[in-house]
Amino acid sequence: MNLVEFFVGRHLDSPRKDAPAYIDSELGEIGYTELYRAAGAFADLLSGNGVAPGSRAMVLADDSVATVVAVLGLWWHGCAAVPVNPALSDKEIGFIAADSGVKFGYVDVSGTRLSRLAAALPDIGQFRNHVRELILRQRRSGEAATPPPQQQWLPDQEALVQYTSGSTGVPKGVAHRASALQWVPSGFGRIAALAPGDIVLSTAKLSFAYGFGNSLLLPLHAGATTVLLNGGVDAQFVAAALRRHRPTVLFSVPRLYAALAESFDDRGSRLRLAVSAGEALPADLSERVMRRLGVPLVNSLGTTEALYILLATNPAEPGPGTIGRPVPGVRATVRDQDGRILDGDEVQGRLHVAGPSVAAGYLDRPEATRETFADGGAYTGDIVRRTRGGPIYYVGRADDFLNLGGYKVAPAEIEGVVRAVVGVRDCAVVGVADDHGLQQAVLFVVVEGDRESSAVRRAVIACLRAELASLKRPSRIELVDALPTTWTGKLARNQLRAIGAH
Structure with a gap:
């Protein structure tokens, strides 16, 4: 199993090899071939600095071409990426570094922040902005160094560690298998149906499970082009990005969709699909957004514990007010407090999911693992309602x-x-x-x-x-x-x- 080949190398013998894979505000466009070579160059840098394959590495950076290359380079070298949101405090970042046991990281933050983090992360070797320099050097020379051999991945090998938001306590690390990453295009990927020629824009960042799937796992495998947004994201910023890049697929959250429903200018729009996740999407808001955008709005539900989107509505029949049905490969059941499956014409209870992307548990938290990862899958923490043979309706978070x-x-x-x-x-x-x-x-x-x-x-x-x-x-x-x-x-x-x- 080879992750970089699965997501990027598959396009190098196709007409997509020189098509843009990503667009950002710093490096502009980067094609699939250039992306592949840059990942190999970063892997070579890791190897030359004695980084051991199998290590965990923090990726502390906002969304950019360089951030994606860092993740791919880590996979090339056989390392697990630990994406971390740079908007977190130094204390929070220090906690994640200690909890995950990372020994080095790719760090791309401002100079002032960098000096503070040096004190917060004294035991971590840092590759600071090296990826951007590698890409620029390749562009100046027009040549690419011979990369090291790619590390092969076992299906159950840890390839990605994502941290929960910590909204109900301290953040918890979730280790995802290489096979789970490869499954995503076969799950929600079949519903989104991305294709070469699609331009994807996600307001959720790569440091979050939703954004990681939106901007890396789905579009790379499909050969699409992804626009990466750097910095804080608000309605005005998103509206400007929509006008400038004219994406065909938009991934966002209900609150930004609510703002777009009031201000979206559809002149010149190429949108064919919008996807919502992250929090509840009221039926009336869904209808308003679809009227304003003029495209189907897929409502979905995912969880860090299972990597990406697990339930979604059908683009052909959006069904405002529901979170749809399980995506291909996922089994969803409604259960009571004792874990028993509720069966009836209409039931309400805890949402339990099982499928290829559900993780084995949390890092070093056996009690929390037993509570969440049970009964052959995981409890998402959501309360839902389901009618017999019908879609699933979101009621609320159990802890809310x-x-x-x-x-x-x-x-x-x-x-x-x-x-x-x-x-x-x-x-x-x-x-x-x-x-x-x-x-x-x-x-x-x-x-x-x-x-x-x-x-x-x-x-x-x-x-x-x-x-x-x-x-x-x-x-x-x-x-x-x-x-x-x-x-x-x-x-x-x-x-x-x-x-x-x-």
């Missing part, structure tokens, strides 16, 4: 459920009611402890810019009274200018909880 007077309430249920109120641009509900230590629901509302805030507040209160039982109604309503989001554009509920506690 509110305990209100002994009743379990999904924030999404309250949010769905509030979003229907005229004048509400966005909203979110979180649980916050009151003075007695009891959990209360706090509703945060973003008002449309041209609406009078007090009138919208009154309308929200009236709607809640009409639509929800008293036990489900928020105890407090806060009007805010915007909802906090993470680096990838997902709602940062932990920040809202902190705000609500004060």
Whole structure:
């Protein structure tokens, strides 16, 4: 098994060999042949510096051509890549470095940050910006050095370590097998159906499971072209990238789609497909986005524990409000708290998945591994509803459920009611402890810019009274200018909880 050949080398004897594989703001376009040679050159650098095949290596860098080359070069040399988000704090990066046991890394950050990280990562050998220099040197000389032989991979060999977001505690490392990476094009890849000629743009970064699949695993195997976005991603930045690069496939998250639904300019658009993941996609938002973009919006669900997307709607029948069905090769069941499969005309419970990409467990966390990786697969942490023979509906995250007077309430249920109120641009509900230590629901509302805030507040209160039982109604309503989001554009509920506690 050879990972670089599987994803890149397969195109070198085809008309795609000189077609652009990637586009970024620093190096411009890089073709498949140049990408392959650059990966070999970085592997040669690793070998020359005594890096042992089988080692884990941190890849601490924003999305760029150089970042992709670093990952491919590591695989060429037989090393497992550990992508890390550079937006994390020095302390968080230091934790991941120690937890994963990496001994060296590819680091591409600013000079000021680099000096701070040198203190945070004293025991890690760093290849700083070497990849970019290798590519530029190859371009100047027009020649490529003879690369070392590629390391062969066993199917169960660790090739990628991804860290969970740590939203419910410290981040946990998930080791993915080489065979899992190769399976992705056969799973969700069959639904996205990328092809040579497609131009892919993902707002999720390579340091996240969703972005890694969007920008590397799927498009490379398909021979497509991928646009890599460097820096923070917001609606204006994405809109500009859409106008400039005219992608055919867009991968993003619901909150960015909500912004695009208001500002997207379809003149000159070449979009044929949009994919959403990362958080719940309300049915009304899905319909608005599809009307504005003029293309199917595939709603999907994935998890770091299983590498990439596991459930998705059919582009031909998007089905707003559902997360669709398991992708090819995946089995999804709804289970109770004891792990028993629920069977009935309509059931609700924990989502359990099994398939080729499900990892074996977390790094050095046996208790958490036993809780999540059980019953022949993994629990995603989601509560879902399923009708017999029908699609799966997302209810909420198990750890986001509110305990209100002994009743379990999904924030999404309250949010769905509030979003229907005229004048509400966005909203979110979180649980916050009151003075007695009891959990209360706090509703945060973003008002449309041209609406009078007090009138919208009154309308929200009236709607809640009409639509929800008293036990489900928020105890407090806060009007805010915007909802906090993470680096990838997902709602940062932990920040809202902190705000609500004060």
